[in-house]
Amino acid sequence: MTEKIDFKKEIGAYRARAGRFDVVDVPDLQYLMVDGHGDPNTGAFSEAAEALYPVAYRLKFASKQDLGRDYVVMPLEGQWWAADMALFTGARDKSRWDWTLMIMVPDWIDAPMFARAVEQVAAKQAPRRLADIRLASLSEGSCVQTLHLGSYDDEAETLARMHHEVIPDRGFRMTGKHHEIYLSDARKVAPDRLRTILRQPVEAVDPGGPTPRE
Secondary structure, three states: OEEEEOOOHHHHHOOOOOOOOEEEOOOOEEEEEEEEEEOOOOOOHHHHHHHHHHHHHHHHHHHHHHHHOEEOOOEEEEEEOOOOOHHHHOOOOOHHEEEEEEEOOOOOOHHHHHHHHHHHHHHHHHHHHHHHHHEEOOOEEEEEEEEEEEHHHHHHHHHHHHHHHHHOOOOOOOOOEEEEEEEEOOOOOOOHHHHEEEEEEEEEEEOOOOOOOO
C-alpha cells in the first residue's frame, strides 16, 4: 500500500508550543489560495473555505491514484493583514481585515493537476468561490511563532506580546503577513480548546550585526 505522508509531522514549522515563542525557518511551500476581505464571521469567509476543501481533496485523490503518492490533507491556514496592524492587537476591527485562506499541497502538485481538479469539482457542484482559487508558492523564511490555546477572539494579548515585545527584543522586525494555522476544526471543537499556530515572518534589524536571539 502507498504510504500516506502527514506533512504536519514532516515539516517542523507545523509544530509550536504554547507559552513559547520560537524562531523557525519555514521552507517555501505551495498552497491553494483564495482572497477575501472583512469579518471572518461572515458568509464570505465561509464561502472561501468551502471552495478550498473540495479541490484539496480532489488533488489528494488524484495524487494517490495517478502518481501513487498519498498524503493527509493539510489544515486550513490564513494570512491576515490591515493598513493598521493595531487592528489585530487592539480594537480588533474585523471589518477592516484582509485575508487569504490557504491549504498547503505538496510540491509535486502542478498546474495541470490543479486545473483538472477544479474542472472535476465544477462538474459536480461548483462552490461559489471556486473560480477564485489559485495555486501559488509562499516564501516566508525566518518566522516567530507560538501555539495559541483557546478562542480566536482571545489572540490579541498573545499577538501584542509577539509584535511589541518578543520580536523587537530578539533583534527582529516584522515582515510579510500575520499567518495562522488552524490545527483544530472549529465546527467540532469548543472555542476554549482550539489550537492555532500564530506565525509572524521577521528579519534581523541589523543584518550585519550579531545573530538575533532565539
